[in-house]
Amino acid sequence: MDVTEELLRTELEQLPQKFYRQILTLLPEAVLMIIGRRIVFANQSACRLFGQPLHMLVDHHYARFLPRSAQAEVMQHFRNVQNGNNHFPRITFDLQRHDRTVPVSLQAAIARAADGPLVYIVTLRDITLEAELSQAIKQREARLRYLAEHDHLTQLLNRKGFHDHMAKAIARAQRQKAEFAVLYIDLDNFKQVNDRYGHTMGDEVLVSFARRLKDCFRTSDIVARVGGDEFVVILDQISPDVGDEELLANIRAKVLTPLTCSFGQHVLDASTGVSRFPQDGVDEATLIEAADQRMYTAKAGSSN
Incomplete structure (x- = not known):
């Protein structure tokens, strides 16, 4: 590590925790932090994705916001991450909002402070455009198969x-x-x-x-x-x-x-x-x- 990298690392370590929260708040991807089974942090993108104000997300059980059909898969995803499988692929499901259904992908990671609890850091992404493109490709492929046969x-x-x-x-x-x-x-x-x-x-x-x-x-x-x-x-x-x-x-x-x-x-x-x-x-x-x-x-x- 050269001198410049060492100085940068030192400065980052000295940044207050509040600064990191500000970064997470501004990220375009939805981010949740979960301790135990309760959401302790949600950024603005998460509020927009779930269609909920911040106070309706924080301090609530995360499963409350997931469709019943996806809860078992999400819990298994968390267990896999906790067991050290950091390459577990993103999972996808349909998020049921009050106004519409949103296809999303989810991936989790874990973090633990020296003396603190285990924290799941969960990122979610709206994949509506990807899903529509995938569906269009499948329809085109089906049409080509039909024409060929x-x-x-x-x-x-x-x-x-x-x-x-x-x-x-x-x-x-x-x-x-x-x-x-x-x-x-x-x-x-x-x-x-x-x-x-x-x-x-x-x-x-x-x-x-x-x-x-x-x-x-x-x-x-x-x-x-x-x-x-x-x-x-x-x-x-x-x-x-x-x-x-x-x-x-x-x-x-x-x-x-x-x-x-x-x-x-x-x-x-x-x-x-x-x-x-x-x-x-x-x-x-x-x-x-x-x-x-x-x-x-x-x-x-x-x-x-």
């Missing part, structure tokens, strides 16, 4: 989204020893709609048909558009007592009724194929191939 026209899952859900369906079925079916649907003669009415009307048919699929299946079923006019459905927990032909007949009766479009009524027809887990395969590629092959077999049979 969904077809922009029909809002159904796309190939990537379907792949992710298929992996979860297989894992769940293996864990629960359950069965599910994979339905492949290919709209027949869809090209004629585009040729006759234009691509805008073709898109209208696809959107209407996608809505029809979502309405006809259960919320637990997964519906995806995996090609221009190709759709795949994961039928959750399908009963083994229902045969493939009966299953397809029931589905076709629901989804292939005529669509009412802006250019008039459009009569739907489609080729369909179905595969089942685990009878036809235990991985995505095998199940899709089996359903796809049966769909093309049905399409070939209907054209003869």
Whole structure:
């Protein structure tokens, strides 16, 4: 330590305690000093943060100003600090004021005079802007995930989204020893709609048909558009007592009724194929191939 540092240290040691309190009072962060469980000091920023005058904070139990849901975590934070864990991260919670809710972060340290009691020095910060920014980032990330996993026209899952859900369906079925079916649907003669009415009307048919699929299946079923006019459905927990032909007949009766479009009524027809887990395969590629092959077999049979 050089001479200048030694002089500065000596001068600081000689400053009165009142000066330090003045510094704490002017800090932008809320500061509380707690002895035992009672607040013995609060600065102006703490009064503003809690929305309380000074006399309503000082000499009161600190837990009085904390939400019940955060009290156990704050007490554990104090214990960790007392046990010497000075690197314990800040904790966050929502402070319930009389006029609004304020998200805050809290961190504590301890100090002890030579013959004095243990003092918790608690700093709190209003993190409203940080919370809003974090929420905006989460919403943006969720939106990007949605765009990456969904077809922009029909809002159904796309190939990537379907792949992710298929992996979860297989894992769940293996864990629960359950069965599910994979339905492949290919709209027949869809090209004629585009040729006759234009691509805008073709898109209208696809959107209407996608809505029809979502309405006809259960919320637990997964519906995806995996090609221009190709759709795949994961039928959750399908009963083994229902045969493939009966299953397809029931589905076709629901989804292939005529669509009412802006250019008039459009009569739907489609080729369909179905595969089942685990009878036809235990991985995505095998199940899709089996359903796809049966769909093309049905399409070939209907054209003869």
